[in-house]
Amino acid sequence: MIEAQATARGIRTSAQKASLVCALIRGKGVNQALATLQFTRKIIARELAKVLRSAVANAQQKDGFGGDVERLYVAACFANQGTSMKRVRPAPMGRAFRVTKRTAHLTVQVAERPLKIARVTEETDAAAKPARARKTAAESGAKKSARKATAAKA
Numbered sequence: 001m002i003e004a005q006a007t008a009r010g011i012r013t014s015a016q017k018a019s020l021v022c023a024l025i026r027g028k029g030v031n032q033a034l035a036t037l038q039f040t041r042k043i044i045a046r047e048l049a050k051v052l053r054s055a056v057a058n059a060q061q062k063d064g065f066g067g068d069v070e071r072l073y074v075a076a077c078f079a080n081q082g083t084s085m086k087r088v089r090p091a092p093m094g095r096a097f098r099v100t101k102r103t104a105h106l107t108v109q110v111a112e113r114p115l116k117i118a119r120v121t122e123e124t125d126a127a128a129k130p131a132r133a134r135k136t137a138a139e140s141g142a143k144k145s146a147r148k149a150t151a152a153k154a
Helices: 013-026 031-039 044-061 122-128 137-153
Strands: 003-009 071-080 083-090 096-101 105-111
Touching: 003 044, 013 031, 013 044, 013 071, 013 105, 031 044, 031 071, 044 071, 044 105
Parallel strands: none
Antiparallel strands: 003 105, 071 105, 083 096
C-alpha cells in the first residue's frame, strides 16, 4: 500500500482556522476532497488544495503505485502551529499593544485503498454468510406466523 505526504510550512493563518478545513477532507477520496476544497469559503482551502495535489504527485512518483488516482484517499490531514511573528501596534497615551501574527504548517498524507476482490461463485457467498443469515424463506415465514399467533392470544 502506497503512502505519501506533503507539507507546507509557514502558511499565514492560525492552526485553529486551518484545522477546521482539514476536518472537512480527512478520510475522503482525493477527488472528493479537492471538490470540497474548491467550494469551501475559507481562504486556507486554496493552500490546502495545493498541498493535497502535491501529496498526490508524491504518491504517483513512488515505486509500486498502481497508477489509479481514484484509489487514493486522505489518510491524515492536520495543521500544526508555526512560528508567530510579534508586531507592535501603537495604542493611546504612548502605549503599545503586541500583535501576534500566527502561521501554520499544513500536512496532508494520502494512502492507497486496498483492492476489493470480487467473489467468484454463489457457493462461496453462502459459505461466507453466518448460519443465521442462511435461513430459508419457509423457516422465517413459520416463525413470523408463530409470533402472530402468540400475539393474538395475548
